[in-house]
Amino acid sequence: HLANFENTSNWNYQRDRNVAEYAPHVHNASLQVVRNASMDPIKYLMKYFEIKANQETLADVQRVAEDISRLEEAVANVQRREAEIVAMINPPAFILQRYAGEFWSLVGAHLSPITVPYPNYKFQYVSAGGNSGQTVNINLDTPTLDALSETLVQKIRWAKSAAGQRALMTARLRGWIKDRDRHTCQNPACGVSVAVEPNLLLEVDHIVPVSRGGLSEPENLQTLCWRCNRTKGAKMPA
Ligand SMILES: [Zn+2]
Incomplete structure (x- = not known):
């Protein structure tokens, strides 16, 4: 499920409607719209935040999806590294369960909770009196961005266009290509x-670039390490 529903009611609390959140990513709406947004987040996201189904939007969504996926991978790396460090120090399990904070502060290691700062869109309803409220939060995480890409491609019916091809690069396909290539950089020199x-x-690379008509199909996709991907233009035949 791509949206999370939150009851923000606060009994006897008089919310000042004049200081309600009017941030760019917050839509103040009726209770019905908030409920509908929870049932069909992509449709309501597009409708109320004016996300237009065109080539430019697709390219933007795809760029964000790639950045987010890279961040997710980097955060997973840091968390794995953290787990390795914890395993190396190896305090008794009961200490980690019950006194983790104290233990790590005594050791002098500070394990900061690292998370991906997902762009957040919010549908918010506040009752006239101010003390009843419902909020739907939509985080632009990888599943949401993939669903948004797929919706845009369907709407534009541009599966053969460059933008459509980029949009078809979902997290699922990227994961599948990396598994196929046994998580190994496919540059023979690397x-x-x-x-x-x-x-x-x-990273997953288009062997024939999308800009030259390359498709997001397994035969045209390969796994490259980030170093080779950055220097591909200079060193590898496209
Ligand atoms: Zn490489």
């Missing part, structure tokens, strides 16, 4: 893999 370098950042 060949670095996650087995050798556990925190390696791998």
Whole structure:
């Protein structure tokens, strides 16, 4: 489920409607609209935040999706590294369960909770009296961005266009390509893999670029490490 529903009612609390949130990503709406947004987040996101189904939007959504997916991977790497450090120090389990904060402050290691700062869109209803409220939060995480991309492609019916092809690069397809390539950089001059370098950042590359008519199909996709992907234009034949 792509949206999360939150009851923000606060009994006897007089909310000042004049200081309600009017941030750009907050839509103040009727209770019905808030409920509908929870049932069909993509449709309501597009309608009320004026996300237009065109090539430009697709390119934007795709760029955000790639950045978010890269961030998710980087955060997962840091968390894995953290787990390795914890495993190395290896305090008794009961300490981690019950006194983790105190233990780590005594050790001097500060494990900061790292999360991906997902763009957030909000549908918000506040009753006339001010003490009843409902909020629907839509985080632009990978499943939501993929669903948004797929909806845009359907709306534009541009599966063969460059923008449509980029949009068809979903997180699921990226994961599948990396599995197929055994999480190994496919540049023969490199060949670095996650087995050798556990925190390696791998990316999925179009062998024939989308701008030259390359499709988002398995035969045209390969796994590259981030270093090779950055220098692909200079060093590898496209
Ligand atoms: Zn490489």
